[in-house]
Amino acid sequence: MSKTGKKAIGGGIFIAVIIVTALAAAGISALLVNIFERKMEAGNPYVRLVEVDEDTTDPAVWGKNWPKQYDSYKRTALATRTRFGGHGGSEALPEEKIERDPWLKRMFLGYAFSIDYRDRRGHAYMLQDQEQTDRQTKPQSGSCMHCHASIMPVYRALGDGDALAGMNKTHAMSYQELNKMVHDMGHAHPVSCVDCHSPDDMQLRVTRPAFIVGMQRLAESTAPVPAIPSIEIWRQGSRSQPYDPNVDATRGEMRSFVCGQCHVEYYCSSKFPLTFPWGDGLKMEDAEKFWDGLTMDDGHRFYDYKHKESGAEILKAQHPEFELWNQGIHARSGVACADCHMPYQRDGASKVSDHWVRSPLLNVNRSCQPCHHISESELLARVDSIQQKNFDLLQRAGVALMDLLDAVNDAKERGATDEQLRPALELQRKAQWRLDYIAAENSMGFHAPQEAARILGESADYARQGQIETMKLLR
Numbered sequence: 186m187s188k189t190g191k192k193a194i195g196g197g198i199f200i201a202v203i204i205v206t207a208l209a210a211a212g213i214s215a216l217l218v219n220i221f222e223r224k225m226e227a228g229n230p231y232v233r234l235v236e237v238d239e240d241t242t243d244p245a246v247w248g249k250n251w252p253k254q255y256d257s258y259k260r261t262a263l264a265t266r267t268r269f270g271g272h273g274g275s276e277a278l279p280e281e282k283i284e285r286d287p288w289l290k291r292m293f294l295g296y297a298f299s300i301d302y303r304d305r306r307g308h309a310y311m312l313q314d315q316e317q318t319d320r321q322t323k324p325q326s327g328s329c330m331h332c333h334a335s336i337m338p339v340y341r342a343l344g345d346g347d348a349l350a351g352m353n354k355t356h357a358m359s360y361q362e363l364n365k366m367v368h369d370m371g372h373a374h375p376v377s378c379v380d381c382h383s384p385d386d387m388q389l390r391v392t393r394p395a396f397i398v399g400m401q402r403l404a405e406s407t408a409p410v411p412a413i414p415s416i417e418i419w420r421q422g423s424r425s426q427p428y429d430p431n432v433d434a435t436r437g438e439m440r441s442f443v444c445g446q447c448h449v450e451y452y453c454s455s456k457f458p459l460t461f462p463w464g465d466g467l468k469m470e471d472a473e474k475f476w477d478g479l480t481m482d483d484g485h486r487f488y489d490y491k492h493k494e495s496g497a498e499i500l501k502a503q504h505p506e507f508e509l510w511n512q513g514i515h516a517r518s519g520v521a522c523a524d525c526h527m528p529y530q531r532d533g534a535s536k537v538s539d540h541w542v543r544s545p546l547l548n549v550n551r552s553c554q555p556c557h558h559i560s561e562s563e564l565l566a567r568v569d570s571i572q573q574k575n576f577d578l579l580q581r582a583g584v585a586l587m588d589l590l591d592a593v594n595d596a597k598e599r600g601a602t603d604e605q606l607r608p609a610l611e612l613q614r615k616a617q618w619r620l621d622y623i624a625a626e627n628s629m630g631f632h633a634p635q636e637a638a639r640i641l642g643e644s645a646d647y648a649r650q651g652q653i654e655t656m657k658l659l660r
């Protein structure tokens with residue numbers, strides 16, 4: 186082969202390299218332009234057609250700017266069902282929980298929950314269901330509205346611009362009075378866009394004063410909160426300002442905090458402002474300690490109601506989803522409520538959060554499978570196995586509590602005095618608080634399976650200890 190021949194081949198390769206490089210460069214820049222355009226699309230996925238501000242509680246107005254989110258939000262009006270989630274019953278009204286589990290009704294005797302206590306359903310119904318519950322046949326306080334309507338403008342009006350001051354007036358108002366005010370001022374909407382988003386830039390934010398005060402108390406305590414790192418960071422700082430979720434929390438934490446505004450244990454009556462019991466921590470016994478440490482106006486230890494049969498001073502638990510989630514492996518791994526209950530949907534280049542908040546079991550593909558690369562049927566089977574075990578333990582603990590009540594009635598019939606029964610009634614308070622805590626939590630144990638089992642185990646144990654106390658009296 187001649188030198189020139191080699192050269193010719195070398196030149197051919199050289200030209201080919203130039204052509205390939207040029208093509209690649211063109212390809213890359215086309216790709217870059219495309220990525221840039223997509224990024225613009227994703228970063229700026231809406232055109233503001235109408236202005237929204239802090240007083241725009243009507244979601245339909247926001248829907249003009251953000252139609253995709255609004256469309257899925259509206260679907261919360263559709264009925265959903267899973268084995269333990271959504272609701273049974275007719276389309277008109279969810280099923281009565283207290284008829285399904287007779288022990289539930291008996292443990293609430295002496296309280297409005299024994300009159301009417303139903304399955305929850307979608308967000309679209311929250312105000313209507315509250316207005317219609319037969320629990321309203323007993324006087325209820327204005328505090329109820331905190332989690333059932335888009336109430337912030339009303340709080341600000343009552344507090345001359347200060348929402349916390351406004352909220353602190355509402356417990357003394359009757360439910361009907363505050364409800365009328367919310368309607369008259371045009372804010373009778375269920376949880377709305379403005380409750381979770383800033384109208385200026387759509388950033389997630391929390392609005393509910395009871396949540397903000399509760400989180401401040403939690404931050405100021407020494408309770409470990411490994412699943413909320415921003416609290417640990419605040420504690421190590423100067424503490425010149427109180428912990429403020431809207432300033433201190435990470436974006437990931439906000440994806441759970443927006444739900445924690447309502448899906449929590451609380452106290453709500455005309456006696457004192459709506460309170461989230463987090464001053465000693467977020468665990469079940471931290472809340473128990475917080476309530477046990479409170480005294481009422483008459484100096485007596487705090488309780489929600491006296492049990493109609495036994496006379497025990499009972500603590501009523503309400504849907505502690507945020508608290509139980511906090512004790513589970515998902516929270517610990519940084520998995521937020523919104524990851525499972527508002528998963529992303531692809532929409533062209535942009536990702537849209539599904540605002541049809543519902544059971545993730547109706548949506549395993551988008552709710553679980555982005556992280557768990559196993560089949561849908563296997564995931565559903567794992568959840569069902571957790572829920573079945575929790576359900577079985579719940580029933581056992583319910584039976585144990587009924588046996589305690591029977592034993593107390595029996596001892597009373599045979600002449601046992603209140604003084605003699607006191608230890609058994611204290612054990613009823615502890616057993617019932619634990620049972621109700623898991624019965625009222627809406628995931629049937631899924632949010633923290635081991636923690637739920639621990640609590641139910643303690644419940645059954647306290648109920649049986651109480652039963653033994655009464656039997657000792659009869660010896």
Ligand code: HEC
Pocket residue numbers: 267268269270271272305441444445448506507508510511515516520521522523524525526543544545546568627628629631632
């Ligand atoms: C890892 C996923 C996951 C996370 C994170 C999670 N949940 Fe759930 N949640 C579930 C599952 C699974 C159920 C059971 C649904 C069923 O039984 O149909 C459930 C049930 C519920 C229910 C009852 C649903 C119904 O249809 O009746 C509510 C309410 C709820 N969760 C709220 C929350 C809140 C609030 C948070 C955050 C504090 C949270 N969840 C975090 C998976 C999750």
Ligand code: HEC
Pocket residue numbers: 301302303304305306314315318320321325326328329330331332333446447448449450451453459504625627
């Ligand atoms: C801290 C927030 C909060 C407050 C305060 C609150 N609720 Fe609710 N409520 C919820 C959540 C969350 C659900 C859905 C979960 C569930 O049903 O367990 C719910 C469900 C309900 C339901 C439907 C299911 C059922 O229980 O029959 C009714 C009715 C209701 N609430 C009435 C009231 C009344 C009356 C008050 C005042 C005494 C009140 N709520 C105060 C958060 C709250």
Ligand code: HEC
Pocket residue numbers: 265270271272304305306307308310311312314315331332333334376380443444445446447448522523526527542543544
């Ligand atoms: C302003 C209070 C409030 C906020 C904020 C809120 N919820 Fe709810 N949620 C409720 C109430 C009240 C109900 C029950 C409505 C009813 O039964 O009429 C409910 C019902 C639900 C249900 C049951 C739906 C069904 O179809 O059965 C789920 C799941 C749920 N919420 C999850 C969440 C998640 C996740 C978040 C945060 C992204 C959240 N909620 C934020 C008050 C709230």
Ligand code: HEC
Pocket residue numbers: 244247248251254255258376377378379380381382387389436439440443444523527536537538539540
């Ligand atoms: C209970 C709280 C809650 C309510 C009510 C709510 N959102 Fe959201 N929204 C979220 C969460 C959580 C995200 C995810 C944001 C993130 O991770 O940064 C989100 C995301 C968004 C985004 C950003 C893009 C996306 O889809 O992720 C838009 C836009 C939006 N919501 C619009 C609305 C509109 C419009 C309404 C009323 C019709 C509304 N939201 C009501 C919680 C809520």
Ligand code: HEC
Pocket residue numbers: 513514515518520524525545546549552553554555556557564567568633634
């Ligand atoms: C954002 C990621 C993410 C999502 C979404 C998610 N998980 Fe998980 N899940 C995890 C991580 C992380 C663990 C911890 C185990 C580990 O580290 O491997 C876990 C653990 C579990 C476990 C075993 C632990 C336990 O609680 O007993 C089950 C079961 C589970 N997930 C089911 C689900 C289901 C069902 C869904 C959807 C409703 C879901 N996960 C959604 C990340 C996720």
